[in-house]
Amino acid sequence: MDPSCPSFPQALPMQLQPGLPGLELPILDLERVGSEDRAALVAACRDLGMFRLVKHGVPGELCGRLLELGQQLLGRNPFDLKKEQAGYFWGTAALQSLRVKDVNWLEGLHLDLVPGMASQVADGDGWIRIRALMAEYGNHMARIARKLFDALAAELGLDGQQTASYLAERHGLLRLYRYPPCPSSDSCLGMEPHTDSSVLSIILAQDHVGGLQVLRDGAWYDVAPAPGELLVNLADMLQAISGGLYQSVRHRVLASRPTTERLSLCYFAFPQDDAVIKAPNGMSSIYRPFSQREFREQVKADIKATGYKVGLSRFYATTSR
Numbered sequence: 001m002d003p004s005c006p007s008f009p010q011a012l013p014m015q016l017q018p019g020l021p022g023l024e025l026p027i028l029d030l031e032r033v034g035s036e037d038r039a040a041l042v043a044a045c046r047d048l049g050m051f052r053l054v055k056h057g058v059p060g061e062l063c064g065r066l067l068e069l070g071q072q073l074l075g076r077n078p079f080d081l082k083k084e085q086a087g088y089f090w091g092t093a094a095l096q097s098l099r100v101k102d103v104n105w106l107e108g109l110h111l112d113l114v115p116g117m118a119s120q121v122a123d124g125d126g127w128i129r130i131r132a133l134m135a136e137y138g139n140h141m142a143r144i145a146r147k148l149f150d151a152l153a154a155e156l157g158l159d160g161q162q163t164a165s166y167l168a169e170r171h172g173l174l175r176l177y178r179y180p181p182c183p184s185s186d187s188c189l190g191m192e193p194h195t196d197s198s199v200l201s202i203i204l205a206q207d208h209v210g211g212l213q214v215l216r217d218g219a220w221y222d223v224a225p226a227p228g229e230l231l232v233n234l235a236d237m238l239q240a241i242s243g244g245l246y247q248s249v250r251h252r253v254l255a256s257r258p259t260t261e262r263l264s265l266c267y268f269a270f271p272q273d274d275a276v277i278k279a280p281n282g283m284s285s286i287y288r289p290f291s292q293r294e295f296r297e298q299v300k301a302d303i304k305a306t307g308y309k310v311g312l313s314r315f316y317a318t319t320s321r
């Protein structure tokens with residue numbers, strides 16, 4: 001038994017088909033998304049809702065140190081020690097139903113980011129240092145999310161107040177994931193299919209390990225990792241803000257094979273809790289106005305009742321849909 005993991009559950013019920021190859025994701029240059037590449041950004045959001053981002057300005061050295069230290073702390077410490085750490089979780093943090101906890105083969109560290117955090121974290125053991133690195137990395141994420149969102153807000157015609165409150169730097173969160181070697185990787189997932197509840201999410205994955213898949217036209221496609229780039233997911237709040245025009249992409253992560261493991265970092269940008277999410281004036285929407293807080297409470301209630309997130313379909317403008 002791997003001491004870094006809890007004991008493996010018995011008899012999992014699924015049998016996974018291999019993912020399809022050949023998915024071509026758009027590649028966007030962060031330096032140009034507000035100008036020359038704005039049309040390409042909008043096209044990516046309307047089509048699949050996922051794209052690759054280059055020239056993002058996050059130092060490769062910072063990314064490397066984070067993934068390496070994450071691998072050491074999560075991969076080399078026993079489960080019993082890790083579970084005492086603040087922010088540590090086993091299973092999908094956002095979907096902590098019993099079913100998901102048992103079935104999803106991953107672990108991670110969760111950090112709620114607050115402005116100024118990076119300069120406050122002191123030197124210390126590995127767990128303190130990784131939070132400091134995550135906070136520094138989080139500053140880059142907030143910068144990137146703001147730039148992407150501002151370009152989309154201008155395109156959608158959001159007013160100044162909506163542009164400010166629909167993406168709140170104070171409400172970003174960061175998760176470092178480890179998908180440990182899984183004894184039964186063809187009948188188990190690392191993270192089950194979902195859309196993200198954020199405005200947008202930014203993923204950094206180890207470049208030599210795949211596992212992320214997206215759903216397109218009813219089939220699962222592999223997303224091949226590429227050195228130095230970030231992956232951006234359009235998420236539920238942006239789908240609602242755009243009145244249903246932009247796509248919150250459905251994705252999942254395979255469990256790591258018995259001889260591999262995968263590290264990734266995922267940043268989620270959220271609106272202010274009480275901001276009323278709605279399409280800009282004059283644009284029709286398939287959703288009724290709601291707040292981020294209302295959405296979160298609904299997701300929690302659905303997971304508690306059924307084990308699943310229902311998501312945006314709870315917020316259709318008419319009940320007849």
Ligand SMILES: O=C(O)CCC(=O)C(=O)O
Nearest residue numbers: 177203205212253264266
């Ligand atoms: O680990 C990954 O590549 C994706 C993680 C993810 O989809 C999530 O945290 O919502």
Ligand SMILES: [Fe+2]
Nearest residue numbers: 194195196251
């Ligand atoms: Fe996700």
